[in-house]
Amino acid sequence: MRLLFWRPRPIPVLELHGMLAARPGALNIGAVGPLIERAMAAAGKDGVLLLDIQSPGGSPVQSDLIAARLRRRAEAKGVRLIAVIGEVGASGGYWLACAADEIVANAMSVVGSIGVIGGGFGVPAVLARLGVERRLYTAGTNKARLDPFSPERPEDVAFVRALLDDLHARFKDWVRTRRAGKLRAEEAALFDGGWMLGARAAELGLIDRLGDLDSVLHEVGGAKARARVIRPRRRGLLARLPRMLAQEAVAAIEAAAAPRL
Numbered sequence: 001m002r003l004l005f006w007r008p009r010p011i012p013v014l015e016l017h018g019m020l021a022a023r024p025g026a027l028n029i030g031a032v033g034p035l036i037e038r039a040m041a042a043a044g045k046d047g048v049l050l051l052d053i054q055s056p057g058g059s060p061v062q063s064d065l066i067a068a069r070l071r072r073r074a075e076a077k078g079v080r081l082i083a084v085i086g087e088v089g090a091s092g093g094y095w096l097a098c099a100a101d102e103i104v105a106n107a108m109s110v111v112g113s114i115g116v117i118g119g120g121f122g123v124p125a126v127l128a129r130l131g132v133e134r135r136l137y138t139a140g141t142n143k144a145r146l147d148p149f150s151p152e153r154p155e156d157v158a159f160v161r162a163l164l165d166d167l168h169a170r171f172k173d174w175v176r177t178r179r180a181g182k183l184r185a186e187e188a189a190l191f192d193g194g195w196m197l198g199a200r201a202a203e204l205g206l207i208d209r210l211g212d213l214d215s216v217l218h219e220v221g222g223a224k225a226r227a228r229v230i231r232p233r234r235r236g237l238l239a240r241l242p243r244m245l246a247q248e249a250v251a252a253i254e255a256a257a258a259p260r261l
Helices: 029-043 060-077 092-097 124-130 154-178 198-204 213-221 237-255
Strands: 011-017 048-055 080-090 102-105 110-112 195-197 227-230
Touching: 011 029, 011 213, 029 048, 029 060, 029 227, 048 092, 048 213, 060 080, 060 092, 060 154, 080 092, 080 213, 092 154, 102 198, 110 198, 195 198
Parallel strands: 011 048, 011 227, 048 080, 080 102, 080 110
Antiparallel strands: 110 195
16 A cells, blocks of 8 residues: 655746747737736745746837736735746846846846847838839828838937837836845946846846756755746647748837837
8 A cells, every 4th residue: 555645735837938029929918917827826825936037028018017917916915926037037038037026047147138129220222222212191290200211310210219218217117116225236237238147137136146946946845846837838830830930020020110128
């Protein structure tokens, strides 16, 4: 007769991997929202949830939506969030990490990049060289703002810069709020958009300490702790390949102009 020994409750680990974007297959609130609910339920009241973060950033909107949802659910259930950054938790990925009560990273993880980037291409000279005449009709002075086939206007540049500055201000406010009392450097050095390694991030207070997912898992759950990984279900590669190619083409066009973290 075999005796059944008590096994510790598995520690929920919410996987947040990939680019932040609204498109299917990316990291966004549509895909992550249901996973957050499952992860919180697995953590239980006053439990612990680990965030496995592997993201270079992307959409400011998706970064904010996911982080805000994590905070609301964690505060409602009393769940403690610990973010563990793997290879990279930069820009929007760092925004997600700041939703946690504690941030852990490897000494060589890429961390930070607290800034915003946007841009595009202009090809009016190419059209002129080819003898192509651009015909564009609009109702509204700025309806064709940032049109890549028209010459760049100073007022459009000013508009984009103001937009990026506004997004950057919101990013900085989020970091100030979530890392209050922990930042150990002048803001000019922390918020210039540059990234750093985890060891330096720990010195400057962008993260709390060095470690990895396995070490944190056993710190939380003990020597016999095991993870319950919560991640999106993925179809086979052959089934996903046509959609992946189409999505990447659309994403390349969108990324050329959309501001991103």
